[in-house]
């Protein structure tokens with residue numbers, strides 16, 4: 001049986017795409033291997049959002065190319081956003097790459113691998129405005145185990161000035177509700193207990209069904225009705241289009257976790273306008289207040305992008321002020337890097353010096369770390385339901401789980417405290433970004 005090895009970079013959508021690709025290749029007769037030295041097909045599923053990620057993949061591709069030199073026919077492929085973004089130059093820069101496949105071309109992967117095995121240089125990077133991969137199932141033993149992903153939306157129509165996603169993943173399209181529910185049921189049958197609904201702007205999910213429109217709130221209700229699924233998360237909503245109806249559904253449905261990742265990017269209105277984000281800080285704050293009013297215990301995390309074109313010290317200071325006032329549970333924080341083809345690259349000047357970007361990034365990380373540590377310290381003594389996700393990296397005798405609010409908890413494994421169980425835990429101490437707990441009541445479900 002031929003074998004395939006896949007490395008995944010970037011966001012949760014890429015993790016979901018890797019599971020989709022592995023599912024497709026499983027059905028085409030491939031077995032997965034975790035050792036690239038034994039693989040007949042090596043795929044690197046890539047991200048193009050930041051220059052650093054692209055550089056890392058370039059280095060990794062050249063390193064994996066050594067497995068082609070041992071006399072066996074090995075196909076080396078680049079899939080995903082970087083394949084789409086750099087399609088014109090990728091094979092010139094890396095002639096050892098046999099296969100360049102964009103995010104809308106995975107259905108044809110088995111035949112494209114066959115072509116590459118016959119010695120053809122294959123490039124399949126056409127975007128397809130209708131492709132949602134309906135009818136295809138993720139690999140049974142995909143990433144995540146008890147928590148799995150379902151893409152409910154692909155592509156993005158927002159065209160934020162800094163972002164390459166609309167160019168690498170094409171225009172927004174939604175998976176129809178019946179197909180989302182079918183995929184969630186299939187995962188539940190295979191032991192998944194938590195599903196993460198993925199898209200670039202999930203809160204604006206809209207699909208037509210029997211002549212009527214189904215929005216995100218209704219989709220949440222339908223997914224919550226799937227037996228065997230205990231928890232639902234979604235990633236990422238956009239601050240615009242996050243309606244009162246969605247907030248009400250989140251508050252009302254016990255299976256929907258009281259946690260939301262809500263990218264802010266910058267708190268200075270002038271920067272938000274240059275980024276073409278379409279909202280002001282006041283509008284963002286009003287949404288945060290509405291979420292906290294409806295769900296007082298909700299944990300809100302965010303993204304910050306510092307050093308965007310023209311960002312002044314005063315504008316950066318506005319971000320620090322908002323970060324201190326809103327008190328996010330945690331944040332992903334990055335320094336801006338220009339991406340070819342975006343509006344910012346075409347019309348704005350990447351004029352914040354690299355050293356200033358790094359200084360601002362270090363400052364924002366430092367401030368957020370303090371806030372996260374303070375919030376985590378307030379959790380000590382609380383009782384939480386924790387889904388045990390995997391063995392901890394520190395010790396096989398410990399498990400890593402997550403609270404409803406997505407806070408990581410380390411606890412000792414034991415009878416009934418095993419991967420896949422929902423366990424009542426008392427939080428005994430906190431670290432800067434981790435909680436440590438003790439299981440009180442192991443779950444009795446078999």
Ligand code: SF4
Nearest residue numbers: 156159160163165200
């Ligand atoms: S919403 Fe903006 S940042 Fe997010 S994927 Fe779309 S264009 Fe990129």
